[in-house]
Amino acid sequence: MKSQPAAPIYFTYNRSGIDDNTLIQLYERMLKPRLIEEKMLILLRQGKISKWFSGIGQEAISVGVTSVLQQDEYILPMHRNLGVFTTREIPLHRLFSQWQGKANGFTKGRDRSFHFGTQEFKIVGMISHLGPQFGVADGIATANLLKKNNQVCAVFTGEGGTSEGDIHEALNVASVWQLPVLFCIENNGYGLSTPTSEQYNCKNLVDRGIGYGMESHRIEGNNILEVYSKLQALVEDMRKNPRPVLLEFETFRMRGHEEASGTKYVPDELMNTWAERDPLINFENYLISEGLLSETKVETLKTQIKNEINENLDIAFAEEEITSDKSNELNDVFQEFAYEEVSSNSKTTELRLVDAISEGLKQSMERHDNTVIMGQDIAEYGGVFKITEGFLEAFGKERVRNTPICESAIVSAAMGLSINGYKAIMEMQFADFATSGFNPIVNYLAKSHYRWNQKADVVIRMPCGAGVGAGPFHSQTNEAWFTHTPGLKVVYPAFPYDAKGLLATAIEDPNPVLFFEHKALYRSIRQDVPTDYFTLPIGKAALLQNGTDITIVTYGAGVHWALATLEGQGISADLIDLRTLAPLDIEAIYASVKKTGKLIILQEDSMFGGIASDIAALVSEHCFESLDAPIKRVASLETPVPFAANLEAEYLPNERFKVELDNLLAY
Missing domain, CATH: 3.40.50.970 (Thiamin diphosphate (ThDP)-binding fold, Pyr/PP domains)
Structure with missing residues (x-):
């Protein structure tokens, strides 16, 4: 016989086709991020973590979406999607290390909270500029179509993020290309403190799907069974019939945008209304009413999870603080690339x-x-x-x-x-x-x-x-x-x-x-x-002419202006074509300047803040004693590029270059 519910149940739960084990699993998957968050709020007050973006009251969305995806299907979460990470079973001590900026996290202390990704768990974390996340999902889905692997991916944003142009662009591309992406909007009432009434003027965000020619659904985001059941059916069909789907999850942010901002701008009545729709408490009461949980079992599960949290926190706290190594920092800016020369053929x-x-x-x-x-x-x-x-x-x-x-x-x-x-x-x-x-x-x-x-x-x-x-x-x-x-x-x-x-x-x-x-x-x-395929090294300048009187450094069209200026003049110049600006072959410039003693830099870009300025500064710092004259920069005028031929000719520096070159040679 079923026991009576311990408390009222706000939602109507339809468990059609969902077995008992899955119901319990969904509950446990919501319970874990809730208990982690409660612990993090304590640690935040103790100064043991620096910032927290709370998803308390929104766990059903993260857990429901992640639970219907296969482990090798990409998911792109946001600030308040802790349930994505825990449902993918990322070791908790690594998450805790990430939040403390330690080396065993995912960013080596270089980024915070959920601003990370991991190929191992097929998660691609956000950046603070929210919009590009939707476009990245488009690219992942395009690759899935090319691989013909029948996979989907899911990407999250909040209702505030939907105002960004990148979101509109990505939704349009996904519709035009028919990409298998679940675009998940967590409509949680406020973008920081700005209510939805000041974010958009349509009735529901999901209505925008009509404009994109995209299938769309509005879902009760705090009802875990509605989220799970609807998405499971959608995802199974999307794998067979690839297409984008726009989803608006109705939910609410029960805490501040981040903890420091608080919720004073939210009316108490609204907060109380949504507290009654808590996804975890309602589902817990439902499972108790169905005889699948008991209060004793709930307490046992909470104890087990809290012990797991504390054990993993001990591991993270015991980890040493990260230290800076200049070489490591610089070497990690780029992925290592071992250039292999492919020689050109003689034809x-x-x-x-x-x-x-x-x-x-x-x-x-x-x-x-x-x-x-x-x-x-x-x-x-x-x-x-x-x-x-x-x-x-x-x-x-x-x-x-x-x-x-x-x-x-x-x-x-x-x-x-x-x-x-x-x-x-x-x-x-x-x-x-x-x-x-x-x-x-x-x-x-x-x-x-x-x-x-x-x-x-x-x-x-x-x-x-x-x-x-x-x-x-x-x-x-x-x-x-x-x-x-x-x-x-x-x-x-x-x-x-x-x-x-x-x-x-x-x-x-x-x-x-x-x-x-x-x-x-x-x-x-x-x-x-x-005629055949061949390669050249990036970061290596070309010495086009060899001389002793002056070094000319340029690139792009400037190379041809310099060649035309030198033609028939009898000037003994090193003419360096940079070819690559980053990385810059500064050593080739140093070697030339130490030989000639004079340097003129020609660029098409306007002067201030251009490449020439940095080259001049570097040479001044490293070759000052070799210089026999001030370094000269020649560049376009400090105006936008004009249209009319006479104006454009005056704008560009090629005619001025000859004058400045002669002046520097005569110095």
Whole structure:
């Protein structure tokens, strides 16, 4: 006979098709994160952890979603999804070490709380810039489709995060590409202190699914059986019929956004209403009423879990505080890449820069069958510069993907492809448009390996530069934005031979590479280039001319301006083409300056904050005694790039370079 419930049960539970063991397991899976959180709140007050984002009262969502996924299906949680980590059975002492910033955590003390991922448990943690997480899920799901593994992935955000543009971009991409992703929105009432009435103006967030052409469902997020049953049916069908599904879980945040912020802005009546809908207490009372639990059994389970928590806390507390090692810190910014030279063959053909890039890209895609290239108009149209013309026929639409106009989502998707075992190449239609994908480039691609040892095997091709009358938004050479960001490699070739070899290496390299391609050089520069696949080392400058009177350092179009200036002048100059800006071959510059005693640096970018400034500073610090004259920098004007030909000619530094070069030689 069933015992009577010890307390009222708010929800109607439908256990149809769910066996007793699963019911007990779901309860235990909710109980563990609740008890961990209660302990963490004590430790927070004791100063033994520094910050806490509480998911108390929301455990049913994390546990329900994770329980219907297979262990090898990726899940991308947020702050308040502790139940994801515990349901995936991550050892508690490692979680506790993570929260204390110790080495046995997942980020070596470099990031906090739930800002980490782990391939072992197929979890990809968040970054504070919430939006890219949805795009990363798109990339993971794209890889699943390519692998034909019938897997889904799930990604979380809160109702506040849905206001970010990255979220809209990623949902649109998922719908267009029919990606098997569960997009989980935890609508918990407040984005920090801002209520939903000030976050969006539709009745329910799930209604947005209509606009995306996406199946969507609104679910009682505090009812564990509703979450589990509905998602189990959805996931089983999505594996057979891949598609995205938008889910809005109705729930509430019972504690502050993080503990320091409190909940004073929440009316008491609202807090009391949601306390009655506690997912753990209601389910516990239901299981007692069904005779599947007793108060004694509940206490036994709590004791067992509390003992497990304390035992693992002892392990974490006993671990030594992490110490800083400069070498380790620097070495972990990039994944180790053992460059292997592939020599060029003796057969050559004359190619324009644009053709060399196209040929190198095609040969790399032939060599690496796990490469995917994405970008606007790159498939049937062949790209606005026709670099991918014919690629669709050669590699198929799965590997050559037209994208919507949404740079941020595609950069994030490239990261997801890398996480799931692919090499991603993105054509940024114009380098100027990187501003629309800036966040995931500098915060996701650049930082993932340093943070949690996850490579970002991504190349972003960046058509750039002025001299083609394209005006302020299609002419920038914005490499300095990215050389300032540790974790990114920046390549900027000036010749077809270098472009082909360096692009091959960039694609080989498991780290994120921004590959700048000057538009004005695409069809104006020709060179004999080996016909076969070959590589060149990233981080090695080229000495184009050898002299004794002056060192000229430049890159990109500046190389050709310098060559034209030197032609027939009888100037004995070292002319260094950097080819790579990060890493920078500074030793080649030092060696030259120590020989010549004079240095002039030419860049197309405007002066302040550019590459030339850092090179000048480094040479001043390390070669001061070798200098016979002040270092000279020559750059474009401090204005946006103008459109009219006469204005653009004045903007660019190539005419001024000859004057400054003569002045420095005469110093």
